Amino acid sequence: MTNYLIKKAFEELSEMELKHIEDCLEKDAPIMPTYSYLIKMKKLIENPYSEEYESPIVIKHRISLRYALIAVLLMIMFTTTVIAFTPVREKLKDIIITLFSDHVDIDSIEEVEPDEANFVIKIPHKIPEGYHLYKETKEDNTVHMQWIDNEDNTLDYFEQPSSELSITITSDSSEVRDITIGTKHGKMFTDKEHNITTVLYEEEGVTFILIGCRPEEEMIQIADTIY
Amino acid sequence: MLVYLSLLDTDEDKKHFSILYETYNRQLLYVAVKMLHNQEQAEDCVHETFMRLVKHIDKIDARTYKVLERFRKEQQSGKDIKLTEYLDTLEKEKKMVCYKTWGYLVTILKSIIINFLRKESRFISINDSKDIFTGYGPDMEEEVIRDRELSELKKNIAKLPETYQQVLMLQYFHELSSSEIGQILGKSSDNIRHISKRARDKLRTLMVRGGYLYDELSDKKGF
Numbered sequence: 001m002t003n004y005l006i007k008k009a010f011e012e013l014s015e016m017e018l019k020h021i022e023d024c025l026e027k028d029a030p031i032m033p034t035y036s037y038l039i040k041m042k043k044l045i046e047n048p049y050s051e052e053y054e055s056p057i058v059i060k061h062r063i064s065l066r067y068a069l070i071a072v073l074l075m076i077m078f079t080t081t082v083i084a085f086t087p088v089r090e091k092l093k094d095i096i097i098t099l100f101s102d103h104v105d106i107d108s109i110e111e112v113e114p115d116e117a118n119f120v121i122k123i124p125h126k127i128p129e130g131y132h133l134y135k136e137t138k139e140d141n142t143v144h145m146q147w148i149d150n151e152d153n154t155l156d157y158f159e160q161p162s163s164e165l166s167i168t169i170t171s172d173s174s175e176v177r178d179i180t181i182g183t184k185h186g187k188m189f190t191d192k193e194h195n196i197t198t199v200l201y202e203e204e205g206v207t208f209i210l211i212g213c214r215p216e217e218e219m220i221q222i223a224d225t226i227y
Numbered sequence: 228m229l230v231y232l233s234l235l236d237t238d239e240d241k242k243h244f245s246i247l248y249e250t251y252n253r254q255l256l257y258v259a260v261k262m263l264h265n266q267e268q269a270e271d272c273v274h275e276t277f278m279r280l281v282k283h284i285d286k287i288d289a290r291t292y293k294v295l296e297r298f299r300k301e302q303q304s305g306k307d308i309k310l311t312e313y314l315d316t317l318e319k320e321k322k323m324v325c326y327k328t329w330g331y332l333v334t335i336l337k338s339i340i341i342n343f344l345r346k347e348s349r350f351i352s353i354n355d356s357k358d359i360f361t362g363y364g365p366d367m368e369e370e371v372i373r374d375r376e377l378s379e380l381k382k383n384i385a386k387l388p389e390t391y392q393q394v395l396m397l398q399y400f401h402e403l404s405s406s407e408i409g410q411i412l413g414k415s416s417d418n419i420r421h422i423s424k425r426a427r428d429k430l431r432t433l434m435v436r437g438g439y440l441y442d443e444l445s446d447k448k449g450f
Contacts, residue, residue, distance in 0.1 A: 003399055009380045010400035011323055014330035016381075019311045021254045026309075031256055037270040041252070041277065045245050048281040 119206065124157055126225040128214055131155055155212035155222075162207045174198075181223045190216060199223045244284065246295045248277060250310060251329060255336050262340050272343060276336040283411055286331065286401065288324040295325065330400055334393045338412045341389055376439060383433035391426035398423055 033041075082088050119141050131147035134154070138144075143159035174191040179199070186201025197219045199210040210223050255276060259269035280287075298313045314322045384392060397408045405416040405423070412419070 005377060005380060006384075006395065006399040009377060009384055010330065010396050011326060012377070013381055013384060014326040014333075014396075014400070015311070015322075017333065018254065018326060018329050021257055022309045022311050025253060025257055028257075031253070031260055031266065033252075033256065034266065034270060037274065040274055041248060044274070044277055044281070045241065045248055048241060048244050048284075 119161060122159060122208070122226050124210065124222050124226045126222050128155065128212075128218065128222070153213045155214065156210070157226075158207075158209040158211075160207055162202055162205050179220060181220055186223070188216060188219070240284070243287075243292050244277075244281065246292055246299065247280065247287070247328070247332070249299065250295050251332050254329070255332060258333060259336060259340060262337070263344075268343070272336060272339045275339050276332060279335050279339075279411065280332065283407075286403065286407070286411075287328055290321060290324045291328045294321050327400060330396055334396050335411055337389055338393050342413065379434065379437045379439065380430075383430055383437065386433060387426060387429060390422060391429065394419055394422045395426050395430070 082092055121138060121143055123143075123145060127147055128149070130149040131153075132149075133145065134148040135144070135146040141161050141164060143157070145157045147155040174189045177188050177190075179186050179188045181199070181201055184201050184203055186199060189198040189200075191197075195213050197212060197214065197216055199219045199222075201208055201223065208223070208226055210219060210226075212219060212222075214222070252273070255273045256269060259272045260266055263269045263272065294314075294317065298308075298310060301308055301313060310325070314325055384395070387395070393412060394408060397403045397411065398405075403411070405419040408414075409416040409419045414422075
């Protein structure tokens with residue numbers, strides 16, 4: 001395969017190509033160049049070596065890059081603004097938590113310093129049938145009592161000053177709702193997966209927590225007997 | 228250098244450029260529209276082709292202009308004649324300079340279009356170039372075999388990816404160096420050499436499969 005043969009092949013291929021295209025031009029609908037194209041070509045023919053010309057293809061990509069750069073700068077400015085202004089940041093944080101989290105931390109709304117002299121130990125007086133007291137701890141302003149039934153279901157009661165609260169209630173996958181216990185306002189967490197209900201309320205700087213496997217209404221009734 | 232300087236901004240130069248535009252513009256636009264399916268983009272690519280031609284117009288054989296000028300005069304005198312029909316009436320050497328010029332222009336155009344499609348993420352790989360409009364026509368499959376070897380070579384060249392064809396065309400048909408081809412196609416001369424090597428290897432493989440035994444194609448001087 002000599003270089004000559006390759007050259008001859010390309011000669012004939014070019015000839016075939018141009019003949020084919022001319023045949024197609026005769027048969028197909030004519031391609032009418034646009035006015036803008038004709039103007040551009042006229043300028044190019046009149047002054048082929050002008051330095052004003054820029055590749056039309058490059059220009060289009062430059063324009064796209066320009067828009068992309070502006071978009072990136074706007075995003076950076078927006079992000080900086082959000083981070084810089086606390087109210088905006090907090091609001092955004094709340095929105096993100098609401099949208100993406102099924103996890104709610106309950107903090108004490110009011111921290112009332114308990115009067116040590118007024119820390120009164122209170123206990124629930126209605127215990128479900130079949131439960132017996134299993135454990136009781138009363139020390140350092142913390143009360144923990146646990147009842148248990150024959151099937152090892154537990155009912156836990158905690159009483160602790162809110163300022164010293166060492167118990168963290170989290171409610172992964174739990175429903176949370178506001179409840180009324182007599183005249184008191186509290187929260188109920190229902191973990192349906194594990195069938196655990198938690199009742200929590202605060203009174204005069206002391207937090208009362210009841211955790212058990214009993215129905216919701218029963219838990220509220222038990223909490224109502226805490227005195 | 229002096230030759231180049233004499234080409235700058237002369238009326239002669241503009242006249243030559245004008246002849247090339249008037250002769251080949253329709254055909255180039257047709258190829259571009261067939262490849263891009265978008266007239267606006269096709270016009271941009273053809274415009275870019277002529278802009279590149281301006282920079283490399285010295286590569287065009289000067290005999291082309293005389294032939295094409297006579298063709299224009301034939302057309303202006305009222306004869307409805309196609310360029311290829313006119314060229315068929317000429318002696319082989321004069322005919323070939325015009326086809327060579329066509330090959331040069333269409334190679335630049337296809338190179339611009341392929342780069343454009345790549346940037347637009349519309350061209351996935353070089354192996355997909357079979358979708359690219361080659362325009363060789365039905366004769367490629369059915370031509371009367373005058374010379375089987377040459378015929379086989381042409382068919383195998385047509386099977387090569389478009390970029391390989393472009394480099395081989397400019398290397399062997401136009402006898403340009405790797406740096407000159409690189410300037411025309413917008414690639415480095417090293418890249419051109421690599422493409423040329425791969426193209427020759429692939430062509431050789433295709434020819435061997437067709438039953439023709441070849442040694443490796445020799446590099447041309449300047450590669």
